[in-house]
Amino acid sequence: MNVQNERLGYPIVVARDVRRSLRDAIRARGGRFVVLCDAQPAVASLARRVGSGASACLAVALGERRKTLASLEAVLDALARTGAERSTIVVGVGGGVAADLFGLASALYARGVPYFHVATSLVAMVDAAIGGKTAVDLAAGKNLAGTFRNPAGVFAHVDALRTLPFRSLREGLAEVVKAAVIVGGDLFESLEILAAHPFSRWPWLELVAAAIDVKAAIVERDPLEEGERALLNLGHTFGHAYERASGYRITHGAAVALGLRAAGLLAQRVTHFSKRDHLRVLALLALLEMPLRTSIEAGDALAAMALDKKRLRGRLRFVLPRAIGDVRYDCEAPRAAVLEVLGLMRRVPADRG
Ligand SMILES: NC(=O)c1ccc[n+]([C@@H]2O[C@H](COP(=O)([O-])OP(=O)(O)OC[C@H]3O[C@@H](n4cnc5c(N)ncnc54)[C@H](O)[C@@H]3O)[C@@H](O)[C@H]2O)c1
Ligand SMILES: [Zn+2]
Known part of the structure; x- marks a missing residue:
């Protein structure tokens, strides 16, 4: 096919x-x-x-x-x-x-x-x-x-x-999970099912085609990143900060996984993202053996975030989910909430996610 x-x-x-x-x-x-x-x-x-x-x-x-x-x-x-x-x-x-x-x-x-x-x-x-x-x-x-x-x-x-080496496959998987959170529906559900099976059994062709279509549909509507294309940065504002603060010891894929958890935590405080959806994302990341916590200090991550080139007029903007399959760009978040999230990221997910 x-x-x-x-x-x-x-x-x-x-x-x-x-x-x-x-x-x-x-x-x-x-x-x-x-x-x-x-x-x-x-x-x-x-x-x-x-x-x-x-x-x-x-x-x-x-x-x-x-x-x-x-x-x-x-x-x-x-x-x-x-x-x-x-x-x-x-x-x-x-x-x-x-x-x-x-x-x-x-x-x-x-x-x-x-x-x-x-x-x-x-x-x-x-x-x-x-x-x-x-x-x-x-x-x-x-x-x-x-x-x-x-x-x-x-x-x-x-x-x-x-x-492809396993670590390289995982780099790409983080972006596939990101696409699945953006679009929700079948793509997210099939990943939840597939996550329990070895990669050798995954229907890669269908999965790759579905993930491509998520990106292509967004780029089709906003080719020059003037608006909606920012959705593809879900998990990346936090992720880039962790990459940078770790001196790039944390790989991009691992950083995106951390960023997806951090975005979910912040979204619960800003966009009323439900704990249920947040825990679904965490469970998927955990099954795919992605990292969920980091030892990077909150202050160091915040400093690295303030350098992010996607910063708008000095304020921090985030791409945050309202639900799996409903993601918003241009969300502003209070600095205190961001710091709280960065602090939680140093702990294993508890019942607050
Ligand atoms: N332009 C964009 O929109 C965009 C988006 C995402 C990422 N990127 C860029 O992509 C780069 C990361 O891509 P990547 O992870 O593919 O890195 P990569 O091209 O370095 O490939 C990862 C590793 O896998 C090896 N490799 C590639 N295909 C292989 C195969 N079939 N079998 C065995 N080994 C194989 C490569 O030699 C390399 O060692 C970054 O530089 C990033 O900035 C660009
Ligand atoms: Zn990326």
């Missing part, structure tokens, strides 16, 4: 093996293409398979610390050495770092060449490759140099999840 999502004006194909759809899409656009991939062996091997017929196939050593302007320049130079022209299609293969870096390179090279991304990590499939944001990090902060630029197509190669 293949699922094709057309909401964003370019195809997002979800398939166990995307090679045929990709080949057809390349052919429909004129044929000449180069492949850029993450040098991770399983990814590079897939890239060689999707790259048969490419005029070049370049493997680049990636990783979070290499999402830099220096890597961007190296990729642009490499593209130039292949003789790529304005009409040459760039096919990027890899996770979220590849999506951000190769997507940005293709936006800049020759003032923009068509870009297809073959997503190989869960984060790339449900988040990074969807919605047109591309970026590299600067010394001053993550994702500070980038642009909005739609790809010509996204291909979620679900079979790639088999070689």
Whole structure:
């Protein structure tokens, strides 16, 4: 089975093996293409398979610390050495770092060449490759140099999840849980059921397609993040603070899980989020073995939060659930409530959540 999502004006194909759809899409656009991939062996091997017929196939050593302007320049130079022209299609293969870096390179090279991304990590499939944001990090902060630029197509190669390390799968799962809290309904309920089963038995194709649709539907209504797209930051205001306050020892996925609990605690005080819904979210996160408490001091987290780039006129804004499936952005919360929540986050969830 293949699922094709057309909401964003370019195809997002979800398939166990995307090679045929990709080949057809390349052919429909004129044929000449180069492949850029993450040098991770399983990814590079897939890239060689999707790259048969490419005029070049370049493997680049990636990783979070290499999402830099220096890597961007190296990729642009490499593209130039292949003789790529304005009409040459760039096919990027890899996770979220590849999506951000190769997507940005293709936006800049020759003032923009068509870009297809073959997503190989869960984060790339449900988040990074969807919605047109591309970026590299600067010394001053993550994702500070980038642009909005739609790809010509996204291909979620679900079979790639088999070689993805467990910790990387969990990074993506935190975003899937976030999407499920935003949309509620079937997606949330199926996660509650699946959480009791081993990952090897999960219907990943359907799950990936459902999570993509949550993001695509929101981005469709607000492509440039002028309003509703902020919903996708659920759990991220607290999450980014925990990442930063821990010196990035806490991974993004773990931080989002912590952020979802913190948002639920704050929502009980601000939007009358029910304890019942809050406990459902906690139970799901716990079953997925996500962290729910942190040793970070409340004051340190608050200081890190005040640096958040999503701060509006110095006041703290939050994305908070009113119920599972009913999330609001632009909620302001009293500093005292935020501090109380940050304090509770240092304890295991008790009956107050
Ligand atoms: N642009 C956006 O909207 C957006 C959204 C979310 C995240 N991001 C970015 O995405 C990045 C995180 O993405 P990520 O978690 O995919 O990181 P990643 O690309 O570094 O991949 C994680 C690890 O898994 C490896 N890998 C990828 N696919 C594999 C596979 N199939 N088999 C084995 N190993 C595989 C990679 O080599 C890497 O070591 C961050 O830089 C983040 O800023 C961007
Ligand atoms: Zn995230």
